[in-house]
Amino acid sequence: MKRTLALLSLVTVLAATGVTAGCGADAEPSAEAVSLLVAGTPDELAAYRALAAAYEQAYPGTSVDLIEASSAKDLMTRVSTSIAGNAAPDLFLINYRNFGQFATKGALAPMTARLAAAGGSLHEQDFYPQAMGAFRWRGEQMCLPQNISSLAVYYNRSLFTKYQVAEPVAGWHWNDMVATAQALTRDAGGQTVKAGEPEAAGVPVAVHGLGVTPELIRLAPLIWSNGGDIVDDPAAPTRLTLDTPAARQVIQDFLELPKIGVVPSDVEVETQDLEARFAAGKLAMFVSSRRVTTAFRAITGFEWDVAPLPQYRSPANILHSDAYCMTKASTRQNAAWHFLEYALSDPGATLMAKTGRTVPSRTSVATSSAFLSPGTSPARSQIFLDTIPALRPVPTISTWPEIEDATGKILENAFYHGDPLDKVIADLDAATRPIFQRGTAAR
């Protein structure tokens, strides 16, 4: 018995020593080490690795511990659990639609004072105000935007040329886009396929005219363009306002798309998603943000470009922006800020812009050749900058991710299965009211 006890004690002591030694090794980073949590595609992650390497090279003795999450949702999980475990990253990159959850809980370190400090290399006026505004929480600048993207229509220029269809122009109307999509929806023989016409019955579509996901963030800019709004009070929303005439018209038009037959069915989308369909030449137009550009630059089979989002009454677009946020629990906030100064400087932002994935939030880089990249697709990158004055953010409320998920389910069902408009609007309202009620708004 004594021998057994002695053995157990020895094992315990050895284990404890090993654990302590292991912790010791991790607990002594260099003075300028900083941890950065990011999520993204392999291309995006490669760009962050390059940024970290460039920073370490520019400032010898510093190091960036890049923590890679597989998706935006995975990133949110990691942030919350790491804060709970007293192991928060110094910085993390998050979309403004998700940052409210952390801002409302006081998990972020405000950057207003650092930004205003004399002698600093980052200034508020260096960035587009639309992006800066999206990351303000109760008067404080909580995060600094890395990009300022929006929706655009990616189009297969080769198909437009082949079928002699006019390319989209600025100011085109939603109906113009639908007509264009109809003209480009073709069977394998190149003949147009019009849903509902007897000769189209049973004819498989080889190329669909349009690809767009049924989501609230796709509908929002169209509703704004038509003079409506998606919530009752953008500063402190309590409910969706999709029952107004302006919003109803947009939703009705949107839900008509599958009936017209210009978009792939749910079965076709499950077989091959919209992004892959466009890259394979099976979609003539695809509504997306700048994030797909990097992947589309690998397309070799056809020419493609981007066009502005269609409008109803006036130009409108939706802000897509990610920002670097600093955690309040970070013990290396000075080092984190130092990294931010580099990441958002001209050289740092240029590095990210060259990936094609982002529209830089820094005005000097956005208007430079690093982003506009003459000779590289898309040729009309300028449209991402032209639309900036018309950008609007979705409301900043802590429960916004839940609202997007809840509305997404209802809209997807309605889009592919043709639910009546009144039921869709009522369901959207009923599903989101309790979520708005639980949320905390930025005001």
Added chain:
Amino acid sequence: MNRDRRQLVLMLMPYLVGLVVLVLLPAAATMAMAFTETDLIATSRFLGAANFVELTTDPAVQAAVGNSLSYLMFSVPLRLVIAVGLALLLHRRARGSGTARAAVLLPGAVPELAYGLMWLWLLNPIQGPVNQFLLLGGEGGRTALGTLPPQWLTDPEDARAGIVLMSLFTIGETFVIVLTARLALPPEAYELAELEGARAGQVLRRVTLPLLAPVLAVLVLRDTLMSLQASFVPTLVVTNGGPPPYATTYLSLVLYQDAFEYLRYGYAAAVAALMLGLTAVAVLIQWRLLRRWASHGIVGAGAQRPGN
């Protein structure tokens, strides 16, 4: 305490410590969390029974309870029947039986995520091998029977069937246990049955199944306990809870989304409590049924070995 008993306690200690530290304490903490608003960032706030009240009106939870119970109803018996069938088929030494046993075990050895991704491809509605196979002999996109192939990822019923289908191939553990139990059955019982001229069906009904019954009862209870969690990875990877709104949303997925996507750990803990309650009820019902059957001599201790 004598020497043997002390040694027993010492040997049990690592397991008991693990059980308390890794299972019982976290379970107790989760149950306590169910009465709070917890996001792991700000200080928790006591809510009383509010989370449980919200469970009763949450459409995702309501759909998930129905889906979880239907999964349990189909998946548990089917898995057991297939595992028992294969174990009885492969318990004899025969050419290729080793390979066949390995084939039954193999899917269970594949990491869950990889297994889910593989099924995402298998169930692809147009290009997937499952539907390609079903379309053999058919024309115009229909099966040989003239029906449309299942729309695994877009039709609610087909999607739920797909999730059950995925569970039917990860029966390795159950198969091994039944196989081992079958190999341990006394050969005299079969010799006696043969002498008495029993046919194969009679041997199965009167000898094999009654003797295996105690093991099968434990396996049913175990599979029931596991089934509410087992649907998690397939739904997360393959269907993401859809087709919308909640066709394949199971309680485990609701729990995951509330906790890790919406940072509502308190509410997710209430969902966990609901899962625990449902599991306890299901196990209790099965336990009572098994005891009743045992008292009638159908299963377990009441079942008599032939020749005794």
